[in-house]
Amino acid sequence: MRFRPLAALSVAAVSVVLLAGCSSSPEPTDTSSPGSGALCEAKLPAGAASDAVEAEGEVGEVPTVSFSAPLEIEDIQSTVLVEGDGEQVSEGDLVNVAFVGLDAETATELGSIGYAGSEVLPQQISAETSIGAFLGCATVGTRVAVTLPADTATGSGAQVYVLDLLDIVPTAAWGEQQEPVEGMPTVELAEDGAPTVTLPEGDAPTEYELAVLKQGDGATVAEGDAVLVQYQGVSWNTGEVFDQSWGSAPATLTTTQVVPGFADALVGQQVGSQVIAVLPPATAYGEGEINDEDLVGQTLVFVVDILGVQQVPTE
Structure with a gap:
């Protein structure tokens, strides 16, 4: 996966870049149950870096994120901080998400999006996209910590994201x-x-x-x-x-x-x-x-x- 710093992106571009498809990533962990499909299997494993991230506050509100900086990040990892009690997502679902990003070197917040509403379009979750790799077949209300190593191709430093799965969006009008x-x-x-x-x-x-x-x-x-x-x-x-x-x-x-x-x-x-x-x-x-x-x-x-x-x- 390739990412640019959140602070360098417009609101309109964040979801395209951060939630784009994965071009390369560590082997996912198999968290699936029988018949749960590829989306569960796509969930990236946790690791020492993502496990070191803490986030205070309710899911759906901008969290206060903390970790010991600088945080050493060698690969992309995803740790579940809060397991939601809502509906489980399925391959191809449209979902609303919100996230905050921080610089792994300094723990400085880069920005947040999705918490104020109507800042980012619903995203389609699948085993082939980054959001699928971060969340897998999570349940609504889940919060994960994601760590991204430095990108030598773009010069981006290592980053930490806390991502909230807010809800599943119907694929037809519901009014x-x-x-x-x-x-x-x-x-x-x-x-x-x-x-x-x-x-x-x-x-x-x-x-x-x-x-x-x-x-x-x-x-x-x-x-x-x-x-x-x-x-x-x-x-x-x-x-x-x-x-x-x-x-x-x-x-x-x-x-x-x-x-x-x-x-x-x-x-x-x-x-x-x-x-x-x-x-x-x-x-x-x-x-x-x-x-x-x-x-x-x-x-x-x-x-x-x-x-x-x-x-x-x-x-």
Whole structure:
């Protein structure tokens, strides 16, 4: 695994770097029970360095971390400091985590993220990612101490992290069901939350339309935020699904990098919500001769489940 110091990273980059996939690491310890799978087996072993780390405070709050500095770190280690009593994570789950980093040489805090909420998007845990190696198949409420040796390639010094597993995030919107809006397309959901859209009879609307199907109670999406979503796009012109995240994995996007109508469906909505938006060409891919390849001239319908938001820091 390769890491840069936390202090050198923007909030948006921390989760990408610290929680990225593992390229190399010590052999994991086998903490699995029969049938528990690769995620349990991916948990890195504890060692003298990680065992030397202590953290005071409740899981979910920024801990006070202490160890005798300088701390000698020869390899990546992970020690369970608090074993949670919540649900056990499984391969592919989306999870919310928070962590604090310290310089192993001086015990100086480098920074923390995730404790204030909406600072980092939910992460997908698996045996192939660093977060999977740090936590394995831990239970919600678990806190681990992770030690990282110096990276000679980047010049980064040895570091210590305390990581809290906060909760498991549903892969579909979980908000309160709302009354359907007359005249809008209707949506039926499969057991996993995947939508099937039925278009009403008649011509496509000429004005933008938006309705909330499920009302969440999480953080509110603002312009410029990164958002984790499940989505499905249907062409009103053909009645066919032209794009969706269902069947693969939730998508991460920013509100400034999508077509205007899609952004308008996100900004102002709360995490946990599901919305449906009807986008005339002017709010989608533009007016013009209909072209199946680039969606120019088509009216589009998007059903969007908002699973998480990473808010842009304000000055």
